[in-house]
Amino acid sequence: MEILWTVVGAIAFFLLIMVSVALHEVGHMVPAKIFGVKVPQYFVGFGPKIFSFRRGETEYGVKWFILGGYVRLLGMYPPYSGKPSRWRRLQQMADEARGFEWDEISEQDKADGRLFYQKKTWQKIIVMFGGPFMNILIAFCLFWGINAFYGTWQTTTLVANVVACVPAEGAAECAADDPPSPAAEAGLRAGDRIVAWNGVSVSTQERLSELIRANGAGPAAVTVERGGTRVDLPAVNTVVIADPTSSDPGATRAYYGFQASTEQVRGGPVEALGQMWEMTKLSFEGLAKLPVSVVQVAIGMFNGAERGQDTPVSVVGVSAVAGEVAASDQVDAAAKVVLFASLLGSLNLFLAIFNLVPLPPLDGGHIAGALYEGARRQIAKLRRRPDPGHVDTAKALPVTFVVGGFLLLCGIVLMVADIVNPVQLF
Numbered sequence: 001m002e003i004l005w006t007v008v009g010a011i012a013f014f015l016l017i018m019v020s021v022a023l024h025e026v027g028h029m030v031p032a033k034i035f036g037v038k039v040p041q042y043f044v045g046f047g048p049k050i051f052s053f054r055r056g057e058t059e060y061g062v063k064w065f066i067l068g069g070y071v072r073l074l075g076m077y078p079p080y081s082g083k084p085s086r087w088r089r090l091q092q093m094a095d096e097a098r099g100f101e102w103d104e105i106s107e108q109d110k111a112d113g114r115l116f117y118q119k120k121t122w123q124k125i126i127v128m129f130g131g132p133f134m135n136i137l138i139a140f141c142l143f144w145g146i147n148a149f150y151g152t153w154q155t156t157t158l159v160a161n162v163v164a165c166v167p168a169e170g171a172a173e174c175a176a177d178d179p180p181s182p183a184a185e186a187g188l189r190a191g192d193r194i195v196a197w198n199g200v201s202v203s204t205q206e207r208l209s210e211l212i213r214a215n216g217a218g219p220a221a222v223t224v225e226r227g228g229t230r231v232d233l234p235a236v237n238t239v240v241i242a243d244p245t246s247s248d249p250g251a252t253r254a255y256y257g258f259q260a261s262t263e264q265v266r267g268g269p270v271e272a273l274g275q276m277w278e279m280t281k282l283s284f285e286g287l288a289k290l291p292v293s294v295v296q297v298a299i300g301m302f303n304g305a306e307r308g309q310d311t312p313v314s315v316v317g318v319s320a321v322a323g324e325v326a327a328s329d330q331v332d333a334a335a336k337v338v339l340f341a342s343l344l345g346s347l348n349l350f351l352a353i354f355n356l357v358p359l360p361p362l363d364g365g366h367i368a369g370a371l372y373e374g375a376r377r378q379i380a381k382l383r384r385r386p387d388p389g390h391v392d393t394a395k396a397l398p399v400t401f402v403v404g405g406f407l408l409l410c411g412i413v414l415m416v417a418d419i420v421n422p423v424q425l426f
Helices: 002-034 088-102 107-111 121-149 182-186 205-213 269-288 290-303 315-327 333-355 363-382 393-420
Strands: 041-055 058-072 152-162 193-197 222-226 229-232 239-242 252-255 258-265
Touching: 002 041, 002 058, 002 121, 002 315, 002 333, 121 269, 121 333, 121 363, 152 205, 193 205, 205 252, 269 290, 269 333, 290 393, 315 333, 315 393, 363 393
Parallel strands: none
Antiparallel strands: 041 058, 152 193, 152 258, 193 222, 222 229, 239 252
């Protein structure tokens, strides 16, 4: 039964990913149609066609290899400007791609301004940003829903228990000759809620931790809320101990001596945006380390190293993780739904950020091309020079092939690793 639920959960999550991909393409298609761009096709998947239907000038359908999707916008490449490139092979490649697209373009399409390259810079940016924006919107709705209806487990300033001593380095328990912890000496109790540290009001554990760590061996005057009454505890000095959370063996931090409680806290759109901001920062860090991380995952497949939970995964891997969550008996049904939603929201946010990288064939590459074209025209206008015309984005095809090849290679490596050496949650 566990295997069945794992498979069902994995398939369900994979289908939700494909819904996200389909909505991403809707994010491109809707503004394109609003601005009058001709949209010949909208498909989910690649390869041979399963089925399709036509509404107006657009063919909608599904293809067999459901690992993505696309929307065709007519006229992505401008016509040949007549200015040959210094690199003949590059010019030939650009002309071949342009010729393939222009076989479908009629003189009427061009005369009516139905081609993407003919649109204004701000319209091009909105069309290309529409896809990532849809993913951001999906992530926001999911995280807002989680915060509003379920909440998130957060460490708070409520004291769960007070550590009796300042334990010796590496010791798990107090010895008879260990000195009392500053918190125990001050009379802090389990159930107290710390509301001020040295006169500074605190409402989050993160802020309280910052103040404690920076206190050194200085005095600590703590105010708590106890039984509905504010109580000022006697001032004591914090002590300096080795910092076990730092990679620097010589790092130290101030120590007070209590463990904070975790609470299920509900929130609204502001809290959802805060979560998304923290995830955005982590996503940028992950992108910066992606090539190295993929290499480490590949090496791990051969040396049998245990794969960390923070390593990159493919669509196969994240679906398998979702299946593992669905089959687990360690979390209840509500928590499973929340984990599903969190995974899907995180994935959508990462897809948005990833797609905004300013390199073709990603959406960010098209946005960068539109910005460059717009800036070049504005500079020419300010300098009272002729309009330089459209930027020939077809000449960026070598970059497209390099980036596309890199992404394909990463995808293959991660898919194989997700089968051979999968990430384990439980």
